[in-house]
Amino acid sequence: MTEIDLDDDAGLSSNGEAGVAARRVFDFARAESAVRELLIACGEDPEREGLRDTPGRVARAYRELFAGLHTDPDSVLAKTFDESHEELVLVTDIPMFSFCEHHLLPFHGVAHVGYIPNEQGRVTGLSKLARLVDLYAKRPQVQERLTSQVADALVRRLEPRGVIVVVEAEHLCMGMRGVRKPGSRTTTSAVRGILRSSASSRSEAISLINGRQR
Ligand SMILES: Nc1nc2c(ncn2[C@@H]2O[C@H](COP(=O)(O)OP(=O)(O)OP(=O)(O)O)[C@@H](O)[C@H]2O)c(=O)[nH]1
Numbered sequence: 044m045t046e047i048d049l050d051d052d053a054g055l056s057s058n059g060e061a062g063v064a065a066r067r068v069f070d071f072a073r074a075e076s077a078v079r080e081l082l083i084a085c086g087e088d089p090e091r092e093g094l095r096d097t098p099g100r101v102a103r104a105y106r107e108l109f110a111g112l113h114t115d116p117d118s119v120l121a122k123t124f125d126e127s128h129e130e131l132v133l134v135t136d137i138p139m140f141s142f143c144e145h146h147l148l149p150f151h152g153v154a155h156v157g158y159i160p161n162e163q164g165r166v167t168g169l170s171k172l173a174r175l176v177d178l179y180a181k182r183p184q185v186q187e188r189l190t191s192q193v194a195d196a197l198v199r200r201l202e203p204r205g206v207i208v209v210v211e212a213e214h215l216c217m218g219m220r221g222v223r224k225p226g227s228r229t230t231t232s233a234v235r236g237i238l239r240s241s242a243s244s245r246s247e248a249i250s251l252i253n254g255r256q257r
Pocket residue numbers: 143144145184185186187214216217221222
């Protein structure tokens with residue numbers, strides 16, 4: 044997978060996506076000082092023993108949790124191979140952790156990702172579907188965009204006959220605060236190609252998703 048050079052802060056993402064981070068670097072010192080400021084703003088003392096290392100820890104955590112801003116999605120699907128398989132390939136229950144961009148609180152759940160390869164049978168490694176979910180999840184997100192971005196990356200790189208992505212997630216910003224409805228779940232889908240145009244192909248995929256063992 045292509046890690047974008049962390050010392051290179053000049054360029055934009057190469058894959059042409061709208062809304063991708065303008066900066067390629069994670070500015071560690073800036074994140075650390077922002078966390079320190081936030082602690083002060085909340086009425087805490089960042090010099091007390093328990094908090095002294097917290098800004099650095101949080102900065103390290105965010106560097107990891109937002110790593111998807113610094114990885115080229117197309118590189119995840121760079122390796123493809125032809126397998127003369129023209130039927131549905133579906134990976135269900137991919138664990139997913141992301142952050143809502145409104146409150147920077149987690150939303151988490153599972154993603155189901157499926158596609159019907161093209162006439163050449165162009166497929167990719169199953170793990171790459173999970174890596175793709177991870178990459179888009181590790182950004183400030185909204186669930187709808189995460190779902191579409193995974194689908195569109197598959198369309199771009201595999202040129203498949205159809206794609207379906209379903210994400211089921213719980214948003215902590217709806218559970219811990221605000222409207223306080225813990226346990227409510229949101230389902231989003233993005234369907235492309237034949238899986239969109241053919242009701243029977245789509246219902247096969249959806250029944251496999253709905254009928255899976257939980
Ligand atoms: N469509 C969508 N909305 C989201 C997602 N994550 C969080 N939200 C919503 O974003 C909205 C932001 O609403 P605002 O009114 O700007 O913010 P707020 O006053 O904090 O809203 P409340 O959460 O209702 O207290 C809320 O309704 C959230 O539930 C998401 O992935 N997709």
